[in-house]
Amino acid sequence: MDDATRQATRLWTLAQPVVSAFVVAAVRDFAARDDVLQETAVAVVESFDRYDPARPFVAWALGIAQNQVRLYFRRQQRERLVFDDEALKHLAHAFDTTPQAELNALGFLQDCLSQVEGRARRMCELRYTHDLKPAAIAESLGMTANGVSKALQRIRDQLRQCIQQKAAAEGGAG
Structure with a gap:
């Protein structure tokens, strides 16, 4: 495991409870929550080279989670309750400051x-x-x-x- 992957894994481990809570709040379907969280973890590791260490990692990871939730909602057009981008932004901010x-x-x-x-x-x-x-x-x-x-x-x-x-x-x- 290279240093960047090790650092991404360490930071993800610390951020995961907050990101998980955000995904649980945004996605009602239990099974889909796990999928969205896994997709978020993969996206975090794959895009870690674009992470700016001057920014808080949790906020950055929440941004990726917002994108994954949006993708999920696009795939689930039949979903009764779909948050718009502004609502997701506010929800992510709430979890970042909880x-x-x-x-x-x-x-x-x-x-x-x-x-x-x-x-x-x-x-x-x-x-x-x-x-x-x-x-x-x-x-x-x-x-x-x-x-x-x-x-x-x-x-x-x-x-x-x-x-x-x-x-x-x-x-x-x-």
């Missing part, structure tokens, strides 16, 4: 969500990916709307507890 602890919590949420399985995972997908209301989820899963609402509340409580545990563990390790 305190690291808050960005870490978003990363913890991704980790915690990956541990949700079975019916609970399906409920989360229906509610937060497909934007279905509890009544529609209940009909789909053969439950009552009240049962779905209570289950989603328990899932949110478990996710909150998981995030808090991860944050405490990281705080104790640092």
Whole structure:
């Protein structure tokens, strides 16, 4: 591995949580988020020779992520919610200026969500990916709307507890 690749990898590792949080906020589809983030990482490494070390790396990487999100939206013209360039610019700025602890919590949420399985995972997908209301989820899963609402509340409580545990563990390790 040459020095430039080593430096790009090191800087990307530090910027990745912020860029990942930006992509998660901009792209609703779970699977597409991973693809857009991977494409962003590749673009960062491939264009690293054009990076100006006088500029903040995170802001530069967010610019590349904005371009990758735009490309994704162009490929997904059927997407219900598509951000325009100005909205993406403001969103990237917000992530560039958000305190690291808050960005870490978003990363913890991704980790915690990956541990949700079975019916609970399906409920989360229906509610937060497909934007279905509890009544529609209940009909789909053969439950009552009240049962779905209570289950989603328990899932949110478990996710909150998981995030808090991860944050405490990281705080104790640092």
